[in-house]
Amino acid sequence: MRITDVESIILQHDMDEPLGYSQGYYHQRTAHLVRVHTDEGLFGVGEIFGAGNVAFANQAIVHHVLTPLLIGRNPLDTNAIWHDLYNHLRDHGQKGMPIASISGIDIALWDILGKATGLPLYQLLGGKCREDYPAYGYGMMFQQRDDLEVAYSAEAQRIVELGFTALKMKIGMGIARDTSLATAVKQGAGEGIKLMADANHAYAPGEAICIGKALRDLGFYWFEEPIMPEDYQGYAMVRQALAGLQIAGGEAEWTRFGHRELLTRQCVDILQPEVSATGGISEFMKILAMAHAFGTPVLPHVWGSDVLIALDMHLLAVIPDLPGGLHQFEPMLEYDTTPNLFHSQLLREPLDILEQVKTQQGRVRPPAGPGIGIDLDPDFIDRYRVA
Ligand SMILES: [Mg+2]
Structure with a gap:
């Protein structure tokens, strides 16, 4: 099995009322999802931490830095791929957005492993x-x-x-x-x-x-x-x-x-x-x-x-x-x-x-389906996707 494509999907919706914490207020909800596709039709879903404009910066890391390193790799090589990505980025950020971006990819690879074997993540x-x-x-x-x-x-x-x-x-x-x-x-x-x-x-x-x-x-x-x-x-x-x-x-x-x-x-x-x-x-x-x-x-x-x-x-x-x-x-x-x-x-x-x-x-209790065990609603994604 080989990786053929990596999709970064940023979803946003306005909040009825801003909600805050000690560092600021949120006016919008953001979710940054990734889908890693393979030549066998299987794909895995992951998510990258980072609200608001941080998600757009992470999207650039996924597109320009990580995707070229992933195309053609065997997605089941989770540990090997993690270390290759980390070693590639080490000199440019051992914390923060580069690591968050690797996180979402790694999650999607584990989801593929679950779907390929028919086993839930647990x-x-x-x-x-x-x-x-x-x-x-x-x-x-x-x-x-x-x-x-x-x-x-x-x-x-x-x-x-x-x-x-x-x-x-x-x-x-x-x-x-x-x-x-x-x-x-x-x-x-x-x-x-x-x-x-x-x-x-x-x-x-x-x-x-x-x-x-x-x-x-x-x-x-x-x-x-x-x-x-x-x-x-x-x-x-x-x-x-x-x-x-x-x-x-x-x-x-x-x-x-x-x-x-x-x-x-x-x-x-x-x-x-x-x-x-x-x-x-x-x-x-x-x-x-x-x-x-x-x-x-x-x-x-x-x-x-x-x-x-x-x-x-x-x-x-x-x-x-x-x-x-x-x-x-x-x-x-x-x-x-x-x-x-x-x-x-x-x-x-x-x-x-x-x-x-x-x-x-x-x-x-956890979901029981293969991998993470979830199925994204395509209509919802079409409606709230901003990038
Ligand atoms: Mg906390």
């Missing part, structure tokens, strides 16, 4: 370590209104009513306001719900420690990206100061080489690689093995279309227990509950996450 990766696992409801993003506490509290209540047993909110508005927002979410969620807060690296270590203490007092489970990802020493300092609160991070880290720094410097309690940015499935599995060698649980970051949701559903199934036992740390699926057409309309057969959450006590 089988190719060594089989399910769990049949199902919880999903957590992502929401409580910034909105342009003064009474954000009221909105956050109502949204937390709504997500719990959907059946989720864990929630994540955005913070990053300063110590006093973050504390007030976290208090509102706790009130809205009620008792027995696992709570997480994500600052998207809004703080320096000193302030992050103050906010972390407030979150800890409120009973929050994890504090995500408290400080900038380049500051490994600061991460270790924040983590040491906040014993009892799990420090999570890693979505802005790249390849095994970047994650090695987070692990050796003892930066995080929970590692969150993003498969569509950090190097794809091939690299995710290496990072997972390395993290477990350090005794650090992996709980993937998920921010993308239903292509990525489906892919992460496989990854969550194959993460081994760490360290093993009857009552284990369970990885959870991150699921964005804010309005998103790439979650509700992109696939011919929807993943039905919300239905699963509602009927299975907040738990979900």
